[in-house]
Every structure is written in structure tokens, then in C-alpha cells.
Amino acid sequence: MLILGNKYRKDIQIDTVVGSSSTTVLKPTPELITNAPRNYDLILCLDPVLYARQLYNINLPCVAVCKVEELYKHRDIPDAFDYIIPLGHSPESNFLDLIKAESPK
Secondary structure, eight states: EEEEOOTTTSSOOOOHHTTSSSSESSSSSHHHHHHHHHHHOEEEEHHHHTTTTTTTTTTSSSSEEEHHHHHHHTTTTTHOOOOEEEOOSSSSGGGGHHHHHSOOO
């Protein structure tokens, strides 16, 4: 799994959800994104506003973590990503934290 961006990294504990099977890249190059289908199985984007245009026609499942307001303001996010994980207004209502709470220990 390739993790792009760090906008919502402080709001969610992504390491507890994905474990150690991920590669985090804070400043990806265009070559890394172009070659991502060769090296990774999934792209998790924590800053979809920044990376939506670069990930538009990638032949790889792309998951965006963003707030609903960003989906409304930036209409290219739903076109670029296959799956969207919404974040709430408060950290208690984040979808990834709910998944973590329900997962078996």
C-alpha cells in the first residue's frame, strides 16, 4: 500500500489500521505515481485535493480520506478516486476510528 500526503495523519491513527505493510511518501515524484501499479496494490491518499489530478487515470484502486466539504468544493475528487472514506467534523466521528474500535483485538 502506498500512502500519499499527510494532511489528515494527525486526525487518524493510520498505522493501527494498516499495520506495517505500507509505504508512506510525503513528496512523491510523478515517476513514483506513474510506476505505482507495478509496485503497490493500493493507494491511500490523505490529501486528495492535492493529488486528485495526478491519480485520475491510475490503473490501481485509490482510496481518498477527506472531509465532506472538500468533496463539495473539489468536484474532481470523486472522479479520481474509487473509494472515499469520509471524516467527520470532530475526531470522535472519524470513520477510520470506528473501524479500529470494531476490529477484533
